[in-house]
Amino acid sequence: MSTFAVILPAAGQSRRFHDKAYKKPFAPLANRAVWLHSAERFMNRADVKQVIVCISAEDRDFFNLKFGANIAILGVQVVEGGDHRSDSVQRALERVKNDIEFVAVHDAARPCIADPWIDSVFEAAQRDGAAILAAPVQSTLKRADQKKHITETVSRDLLWEAQTPQVFRRDWLIEAYAKRGRDAVTDDAQLIERLGRAVTIVPCSPLNIKITTRDDLKLAEQVLKVLPKPKLEGRFDNPFASDDLWR
DSSP states (O other): OOOEEEEEEEOOOOTTTOOSSOOGGGSEETTEEHHHHHHHHHHTOTTEEEEEEEEOGGGHHHHHHHHHHHHHHHTOEEEEOOSSHHHHHHHHHTTSOTTOOEEEEOOTTOOOOOHHHHHHHHHHHHHHSEEEEEEEOOSOEEEEOTTOOEEEEEOOTTOEEEEEEEEEEHHHHHHHHHTOTTOOOSSHHHHHHHTTOOOEEEEOOTTSOOOOSHHHHHHHHHHHHHSOOOTTTTTTOOSSOOGGGGO
16 A cells, blocks of 8 residues: 655635634634644545645744644644745645655645545655646636637637645656746646646546635535545544634
């Protein structure tokens, strides 16, 4: 059985979330924080040997106070991220154990991931070396100028919306980050592509949503109701208080 490490970036500023009490990975969703929904899906797997969450240095005290017990129970490692998402992933990658074969990067703010989707992308990565979940683009796409006037209609044929997890051979991802330079790329697959290596798309559902605004929490709560439940759900609730008491 191949071994996997999972990196959960949660060091962003959540500028579009507009919540004075929480950044989006730490917001309450169905009685637990968003990032815990993501982490628990991977902690339940026998092939996942390491989970690393990246947080901002400014969130360290809050995170330790709010989630210290959860971290102790889960055995998750915590690292401080950088200015950009790619900086955070690179810092976490430096902490991945040497005997790990594959690294999965999953948005901490993408809590509606289901076990069958993880199975599929893990299997594809083991077969091809690099794989990501993605959903086919369904809507009509328009390109506009700076005045927001439409300049063309873009064909959606062969277009996909990238999701996470994105899973790579550990040595490929290390090489990709070593050659990154100072570019702040939007996802890790982009760096693998630059190496000239093929990245396999594993079709996934649009229900694998990423939390960006507070309205997304309402949608995510409904999505969680229809997804298969994780085997150990309920074991890692905050032992001290419900999230509502933190507002």
